[in-house]
Amino acid sequence: MAQQARRGERQISSVFVGIVVIMAVTGWAVWTSYATSTGLAVFLFVTAAWVVSLCLHEYAHARTALHSGDLSVADRGYLTLNPLKYTHALLSIILPVLFVILGGLGLPGGAVYIERGAIRRRWQHSLISAAGPLTNVLFALVCTAPFWLGGIEDVPVPFRFALGFLALLQVSAAILNFLPVPGLDGYGVIEPWLSYNVRREVAPLAPIGLLLVFGLLWIPAVNQAFFGLVHAILGGLGVSELESYCGRELYTFWQDSGGFCAAPLD
Template identity: 40%
Template sequence: MWLVAIFVCLGWMVSLCFHEFGHAIAAYWGGDTSVKDKGYLTLNPLKYTDPGLSLLLPLFFLMMGGFALPGGAVYINTSKLRNRWWNSAVSAAGCVAEFFVVIILALVFHAIWNQETFNLERNVENSLYVSSILSIAYVIFLNIYVIFINLLPIPGLDGYGIIQPWIPTRIDKKLNKFSSYGFWILIAGFWFYPPFGHLLRNISNHAIALLSIPDILVDVGGSMFRTYAQYLVLGLIAVLWIFRDKRKDLYRKGTRLISEGKYASAIAIFDRAVAAEPNYYRVWLMRGYALYCMERYEDAQISYNKALELQPDSSDSWYYKGIIFTDTDESYEALNCFNKAIEIQPDYLEALCQRGYLLIEQENYQQALTDFERAIEIDTNNSTAWHGMGKVIP
């Protein structure tokens, strides 16, 4: 049944969108307002999916009778989050959103399914009804399966992101080196140790049973999907690839290279993005950050100025300009930049702390104390703010 393949593909995309939206909205609530500028506060899959990683590979494995893999791409500026509780919450939010998808789909399933009258052979002529039942049952199973996979404490997965803020820094730095290989570690686990996959399958089957969904419907739905989905999936990927936001593809690639410490490569990618779309201010912002990391301060300031020309109310651009002025001992200019950043975003934690330290240098202790107190109100565990308080109060 072609309808099963269509419904499962659509269900997978919707689930992915809710998963990534969960990450984005939690980050927004937690302090990283940049997710709004990046276009992540939406259920549009083109805004944050990579057609290869997010859809092609997972659906390919499903068609081959394998396992569902999580996908999607939302890049969070964790330095903007208020505290490590929010860091954990952002990582957990994707699975929480997917759990709600499971509950909603389960309610829909039981609303339209009648155990006493439903029979695969007898109801087969009603293809829409049968396809809906089988598709919903299979999509519920896939979501449950992906939730358990994502909660594994493997670097690169949400499970590790939940515990990462609580891991000692020296240990996290060692483990984080494997974050780029988390996907392959997962595949290796399934490939070389079959009991690992069987365990996750059994756990998911138990969850399906708790929701009173017959496993025969899941099995038949999965079988029909794999039979009819091949050409549909290829067509879907082609459409997503053609209509993808190429500008954001370059931006995401550049930010990923920054996170890996490959600053020169990131700048080259951002230069390509600027050539394609000169008015995309976030590219100029991140390009400036990559230049700053390479200590190319003058070039970084040029990028930040261009970002501010395009979006004058960008608190991040003013903040990072202030950081460069601080590093080059231009205190007056730095203070003006931090003032502007805080004027735009009064709860900008990092800007408050940086301004506090500059005010200490100017012996303006009362205002510095006010800034550190405000920072501590925002994040009671912020060590930078407490250290500043210690320098102000004898």
């Protein structure tokens, strides 16, 4: 019974499998133009893929913690890839999806609880924090592979646009996550190497660190610089600003923003 329980704690959940199936089916619909509404198919495909990436992000934190000495992550169900098992489903799944829908921005996901006392080495603490955003980096590379490997001309235009927007979400999430701001993974990378006094003084900022970042993004100059960096990275991976922009336009199909991006689909 104990062995069965342990297997259950690490077995991929049916919830995650269902999300992957939705991603695959809607991705096929976008590729083949099978769906009646291309925009709706893009919306479902990108949203499902984004949730998959959030699950993988949290899984990477948990899996790295497991191999660093924290066995409690298995008991909490983090290794099942079930988004319902996260400590804060609101921060990890719901808010990131809402930010994609409303703002086209990859909000960092939030929360698996790690028993830091079970982990001895500072570099392990840093690696646990870095594992999540590194997953976003890997996901971005996969999304953009058709662009930087060549042959993107053979990819149907709607699917190309969807990949461009999905890549934008992954790159923006990786950048935001790696910021050395309390409450974000970037600070978790450097925190073990800071003095006790510095960590104690900075700790009260952790609950509002993400809010401070998004407050800064409301400043036009900061917003322009941030997305300039995102598009520069995407450009290096072969994704043009037009492709990610049109992916965003297709994704928000309910806004009826005109035919600027619809012309290539005809």
